[in-house]
Amino acid sequence: MTNSPGNRRLVVGGGRAPGFPVAAPGDLSLNISPAALPDFLGTIAQPPFRAGAFLSIYFERVPFMAFTGRYAGALVEAARILQPGGQLVIDTGIAAPERAIVETLHAAGFVDVVVERAGLSHISARRGASVTARAYCRCNSGHYFVGSHCPFDGWSAPESVELADAVGRLAADGRPPSLRVLADIGVSEPALARTIVIEFGCDASVFEAISAEGLIVDGAWRPSAMLDAAHL
Numbered sequence: 001m002t003n004s005p006g007n008r009r010l011v012v013g014g015g016r017a018p019g020f021p022v023a024a025p026g027d028l029s030l031n032i033s034p035a036a037l038p039d040f041l042g043t044i045a046q047p048p049f050r051a052g053a054f055l056s057i058y059f060e061r062v063p064f065m066a067f068t069g070r071y072a073g074a075l076v077e078a079a080r081i082l083q084p085g086g087q088l089v090i091d092t093g094i095a096a097p098e099r100a101i102v103e104t105l106h107a108a109g110f111v112d113v114v115v116e117r118a119g120l121s122h123i124s125a126r127r128g129a130s131v132t133a134r135a136y137c138r139c140n141s142g143h144y145f146v147g148s149h150c151p152f153d154g155w156s157a158p159e160s161v162e163l164a165d166a167v168g169r170l171a172a173d174g175r176p177p178s179l180r181v182l183a184d185i186g187v188s189e190p191a192l193a194r195t196i197v198i199e200f201g202c203d204a205s206v207f208e209a210i211s212a213e214g215l216i217v218d219g220a221w222r223p224s225a226m227l228d229a230a231h232l
């Protein structure tokens with residue numbers, strides 16, 4: 001089931017039954033108990049919502065057993081259904097394993113994690129921006145591209161093959177590329193000399209090659225074809 005709740009707040013553990021805190025306008029509730037009269041019946045471990053569906057999520061006195069230990073994946077799901085930059089607020093019981101919760105939040109991509117305790121544990125966090133990094137190789141005509149061959153002119157070299165292989169190995173491990181990481185896994189100096197890594201602020205940035213007509217070098221415009229190895 002996929003719902004489209006829009007940019008609203010999800011109240012996990014909430015409901016519209018008597019005795020529950022009154023929902024704010026626009027709030028949607030998720031509860032595992034039908035007796036709570038939630039807007040959506042289900043668990044935060046498998047929330048029935050699309051990625052980025054909510055602007056904020058509130059765990060309304062949710063027992064910590066529901067999102068720690070074997071159910072720690074619930075916090076990863078919370079990150080998934082939050083928009084980048086979205087806010088998560090957790091109110092849970094007095095014996096909550098706060099250190100483990102904070103570690104899981106960081107691993108799930110949350111930032112600005114703050115823990116307060118006033119009887120209950122109150123934990124707030126913000127979902128970090130969704131950053132995508134790509135490694136590009138420069139061909140002799142000044143194009144930057146992902147892969148072993150320049151898609152504009154077919155150029156290829158041992159360095160581009162080496163870089164593409166290394167990037168593939170990182171991707172298989174789920175690791176984003178950086179120049180430091182590429183050096184650490186053994187990419188050669190000549191290959192690194194042709195490499196740039198760009199971080200994009202969202203997953204939707206998908207272009208695979210850049211055709212720069214030229215570059216400004218020492219304040220002067222130089223067509224890419226005029227640049228030599230000293231400018232790579």
Ligand SMILES: [Zn+2]
Nearest residue numbers: 139143150153
């Ligand atoms: Zn090229």
